[in-house]
Amino acid sequence: MLRVHHLENSRSQRILWLLEELELDYEIVHYARDPDTLLAPPGLRAVHPLGKSPLVEDDGQVLAESAAICEVLVERHGAGRLRPPLGSPEWARYLYWMHFAEGSAMPPLLMKLVFDRIGSAPAPFFLKPVLRGVADKVRARLITPQLAAQRSYLEGELAARTWFAGEAFSAADIMMSFPLEAMAARFGFGAEQPHLAAFLQRIHARPAYRRALERGGPFSIPGAD
Numbered sequence: 386m387l388r389v390h391h392l393e394n395s396r397s398q399r400i401l402w403l404l405e406e407l408e409l410d411y412e413i414v415h416y417a418r419d420p421d422t423l424l425a426p427p428g429l430r431a432v433h434p435l436g437k438s439p440l441v442e443d444d445g446q447v448l449a450e451s452a453a454i455c456e457v458l459v460e461r462h463g464a465g466r467l468r469p470p471l472g473s474p475e476w477a478r479y480l481y482w483m484h485f486a487e488g489s490a491m492p493p494l495l496m497k498l499v500f501d502r503i504g505s506a507p508a509p510f511f512l513k514p515v516l517r518g519v520a521d522k523v524r525a526r527l528i529t530p531q532l533a534a535q536r537s538y539l540e541g542e543l544a545a546r547t548w549f550a551g552e553a554f555s556a557a558d559i560m561m562s563f564p565l566e567a568m569a570a571r572f573g574f575g576a577e578q579p580h581l582a583a584f585l586q587r588i589h590a591r592p593a594y595r596r597a598l599e600r601g602g603p604f605s606i607p608g609a610d
Contacts, residue, residue, distance in 0.1 A: 387411035387458075390432050390440040392425050393418055394605050396451050397439030399559050401601045403455055405593035406559070409462055413600060451563075452483050455556045467556045479550040482557035490539075490564035493531040497571065500524055536568060536578055543580035554591075562588055570606040 387404065391397045391413045404411050416426050416438065430436035433449050441448040443461070448454045459467050469475035500520040542549065549557045565585060568574070574582040588594055598604055 388414060388442040390414045390416065390429060390438055390442075391601055392416045392429070392438030393602060395425075395438050396563050398597060398601050398604050399451060399563055400439045400441060400454055400458075401597035402562070402594050403458060403467070403556060403559050405596045405600075406467060406591075407458065407462055409458075415602070450487075452487060452560055455483065455560060459556050467554070467559075469550055469553065469555065475551040475553070475555075479555050479557045482549040483560050486557075486560040486564055490535060490561070491567075493528050493535065494564060494567050494571070497524065497528050497532065500528065532568070532572070536572070536574075536581065539565070540578045540580050543584050558584075558588065567606045 387409060389397060389400055389404070389411055391401065393416065395418075401411075401413070416429060418424065419426065425436055425438055427436065429438060429440065432440050432442075433447055435449070437449070439449070439451055439454060441454050441458070443458070448457055469479050500523050503520045546552060548554050549561050562585075565581060568581070569585055574585070
């Protein structure tokens with residue numbers, strides 16, 4: 386049986402959702418974040434040297450990295466489900482969005498989280514204005530423009546088609562769910578992003594998404610408050 390090493394409020398929620406969509410049997414090993422640092426507990430290092438989640442044990446092999454896990458599980462257990470036909474135009478889009486999620490969408494969101502914390506971190510009184518100034522400049526000149534451009538780009542993509550790869554739901558939508566959940570938690574989707582908001586409503590309504598929440602536990606984005 387597949388085993389998922391599931392860290393609360395993390396990318397591993399996507400893996401539970403994928404397994405529910407594929408209607409596969411699996412077991413969950415639950416891990417809680419450190420309440421102060423929000424980091425994964427040391428116990429995950431016993432499964433993989435980097436000690437990060439998600440991790441999946443499949444037939445004696447430990448799989449890591451969300452997109453790699455999704456691709457392997459879809460190919461091994463999907464029987465053609467959740468991916469477009471090989472070589473089709475939708476297949477090329479599918480691969481693009483599978484890797485865009487972590488390669489392009491998440492870095493500026495993580496940078497925002499880091500620089501928000503730098504600006505409010507404890508520091509000697511004479512350093513606080515310097516740290517806040519640096520954090521404000523990085524956000525204003527780099528992070529905020531990137532995130533604005535991404536929201537506009539993603540809105541346009543979903544205005545042109547129902548799902549990221551085309552008109553059929555795929556594992557690419559599961560991969561893209563985490564950065565969009567993070568964007569919604571940190572900025573919200575207003576009148577200028579109706580298609581992004583509609584995408585989240587569609588995935589939240591999927592029975593497999595709800596089943597994954599029931600098994601994985603409550604889900605929120607760390608650092609979104």
